[in-house]
């Protein structure tokens with residue numbers, strides 16, 4: 001397999017609908033966040049094309065659901081193998097549309113495929129709840145129906161593969177709608193899928209928020225698996241109500257990390273930095289509020305600045321680049337606005353890195369201290385390369401402040417004393433609490449948000465079950481056993 005490089009030409013991409021690759025009278029331009037240049041124009045699913053895709057999915061549903069699980073898993077494995085064969089090409093498209101360093105793009109696809117493959121090894125066996133002389137009670141997990149998978153722009157490949165794998169394995173056709181900022185590599189995956197999956201089983205439609213809204217109200221869609229902002233998540237939940245669609249909502253977070261007094265700044269600074277700044281700070285469960293003991297704030301600021309000073313920001317195709325641009329212009333402006341506002345309110349920038357000049361969405365790594373908890377940079381999800389350092393005097397105070405607000409996605413505690421760390425960790429209101437790492441996700445552990453960070457979980461058996469309905473079979477034995 002060749003290493004991914006900057007694509008010389010971008011393939012003309014099509015919508016995958018009913019086993020065919022279709023163009024559309026409407027399109028949208030996709031920009032390279034590193035240059036602001038249009039890299040390609042992709043077709044947009046009009047209401048008519050959406051209806052066509054939903055109809056194809058409904059036609060495909062009974063056959064796909066009736067296929068024995070091992071055979072279905074075999075087909076999903078074939079899909080994963082095909083994506084793996086095209087991983088370099090897809091990674092290059094991902095860097096072009098998303099901006100992340102191409103090695104990370106390559107890694108993202110591999111990680112997404114690890115999830116898909118994990119689901120191909122899980123079983124959905126019936127569960128006998130009772131079997132006695134009078135009655136047999138059997139719990140069956142049946143496919144939920146047509147799934148719409150709506151994804152965000154920070155990890156287009158991973159987020160869509162996280163949904164495609166379990167939806168298909170559980171016996172559902174899936175229609176994927178990537179973010180309008182990053183539809184390219186997902187459309188390409190949709191094209192590839194047509195080579196190995198029956199028509200209508202996996203379709204990819206590009207379009208804006210209005211296409212997402214249409215999916216969430218469509219009579220022919222049974223479940224929405226949504227990853228994105230809380231604002232849109234609320235709209236999705238309301239839109240799903242009239243038709244009682246099943247919902248998985250993976251929304252934003254404002255993860256706290258609490259460093260205990262014993263922790264060694266030099267030993268953990270690199271992990272703290274990566275927890276907050278990987279993917280240019282655009283990670284749902286990234287470390288977004290770092291709490292350190294007041295007495296040690298200076299040491300931590302120094303250690304973090306030392307790590308940040310080694311980071312190279314640049315075009316994701318250039319060698320040696322650690323961090324790309326912010327993915328889109330509105331997000332860049334939001335991060336710039338949050339930072340300027342925090343500075344106006346007295347926050348101090350104690351480290352500012354370098355970023356390229358030019359028309360891309362460039363933002364340097366910025367480390368901030370002295371911002372109050374009510375400053376929006378701290379109180380809200382910043383989703384960019386600006387990390388606030390906050391100080392605390394007592395652990396009770398740190399826990400209370402960490403639990404403030406509507407978010408509950410991830411949290412972390414840092415200490416060599418695992419027992420002490422666990423005592424703090426279990427007091428944090430989050431879907432995942434890490435100790436001495438942040439974030440760490442894997443196919444064997446459920447991932448989801450508490451409070452307003454989401455509903456339901458992805459990954460693991462629980463994530464697979466989220467693509468099924470429970471149907472109970474109760475047999476009254478006519479002849480007592």
Ligand code: NAD
Nearest residue numbers: 152153178179208209212213228229232235250251252284
């Ligand atoms: P967004 O909500 O603006 O968009 C996400 C997707 O939803 C896009 O495909 C968009 O077109 C679609 N959409 C927007 N409005 C919609 C509506 N009313 N109905 C249906 N679909 C609609 O979010 P974004 O800016 O692309 O992503 C950033 C957010 O996603 C951050 O808050 C981040 O934390 C969150 N996120 C969460 C997770 C997680 O697993 N919890 C993972 C990645 C990102």
